[in-house]
Amino acid sequence: MTGMQVIFLISAVVILFSGTMMVSTRKLIQAALWLILTLFGVAVIFALLETSFLAIVQVVVYIGAIAILIVFAIMLTHLAVDDTYQNRKWIVTAVIAMIALAGILLAIFTWPQGATLTAPLPGGQQDIRAIGLALLDPEGYLIPFEISSLLLLAALVGSIYIGLERKGETK
């Protein structure tokens, strides 16, 4: 067993354990912190695959932005200190999660490349260039990229509209 495999096994155990703790803990704030640990584990897996760019982006975007916003949202509610919180619709959530998991597993097992070993990447700046070119290539991922940026813009405008103080409203 090489050092890489040991690190992979450790991070896999950490991901599974913290993921389970995230959905089973009663304190919302602790759930958010377990989520952060899970995302860290995924970043380690990316680093093991030698895609340092994706590993760092995972930390910057998911931990630096999204997880901190989740923690902030929880701070603003009384649920931060309430440790009796329970999701009453957990059966529905569990069914949806199971269907999604089944879909992902099906996709992986029917994917011909799923059974082959990963090829090492050229590394260095080449990875970032390849990702950037693929995102803006009409043959590649241009349409999903543009649609997601439109969606984010719409969300931005919508949140400004909600937050805007209208003149004449006394509240």
Place this chain on the structure above:
Amino acid sequence: MSFIADPVTFIINWLSSVLSGWGIADMWVQFIMFVLGAGILAFGAMIFTIGLIWVERKLGGRVQDRIGPNRVGPWGIFQTIADMLKIFTKELITPTGADSTLFNLAPILAMASVLGLWAVIPLSPTVFGTNIDVGILYLIGVGALGELGIILAGLSSNNKYALVGGFRAVAQLISYEVPFAIALLIPVMFSGSMGLNDIVASQKVAFIFQAPVAALVFFIASIAENGRAPFDLIEADSEIVAGFNIEYSGLKFGMYYVADFLHAFTSAMIFASLFLGGWRGPGAELYPILGFVYLFIKTAAVYLLTVTIRFTVPRLRIDQMMAFNWKYLTPLALATLLVTAIVDKAAPAGQGLIRILLLWAANAALFFVTDRIVTIFRRNREKERKVVSEPRPVPIAVRPLPASESEVNS
């Protein structure tokens, strides 16, 4: 390479050959060297902070027309060591109702995030922690962990003042990350790489001469990221006592204290690496030990400037702080990015003086136009400025001196 020109590489080579001589496998030798290097770098940085705290307190005292520390040792130079010993002996108190896991985790995160920054900064041409190709993103990502340390401290302390400090921290640190990250893109654009080593190596002309506005935006945003005056709302003593770290005592408070001072120096070091050419200087590539000297001089200049600013300017109000970021700094950073990208393409690298003159003209125009727009916008807004209530007239005792007293005085 001889010992005098490059001592660190010499020691590393010597130690690895000794370890290999003992029959240790190459993989483990590398592992031991990494652990040793990381340990020495982190430990050295923390020891270095003892000196930093003294410098900052002494300089702060001089700026504010005081003497500063002057009791322990010559010029009070051992004051920090005495403080450190005192803080070691203090009791560690966890307040009732605090979430003890998070409460203990938070200072560790805050300290680790600052020390983590040292991993990617090239200290000299041959001495650096690691040269990852996404160094710039790493700086932002590790900074986010420090924010988490502050938020968790505010949240888990079970204290209202700490919570308010945490709220302010989120508002300030996340907001100022936007111009910070945009300004970071300009060195990336000039050097064509996100690795800090490549950015430093490509600064034949320091980037501050090519992008002065971006350097200014980065400098202001990094002061705000540190949470120092005039952006010290996170721990505004006169408003929220001590902010997020109010409940911490002893060594845990010490960790926040050291993290704060070390972060200020590390930010100066990042600024020096990105915009002032880092270790570059005459003869640095031939004699790597000179790289340390150049980097230290540049960093010290930036650091002393931030310390002087800290002890000179008063604190901003929270709405001023947010307005300054979103209405001034972020638009300026975005405009700088656009204009610099256009000029960079119009006059590519290798055109020497013409390129620098064009960039200067672009930056001057940019700064002037943004300043005019913001000033006009602010004047329009000020007309409808809201006031909670009219300030009441304050009674002032105006009593003429008794005739006899004034006679005695004269």
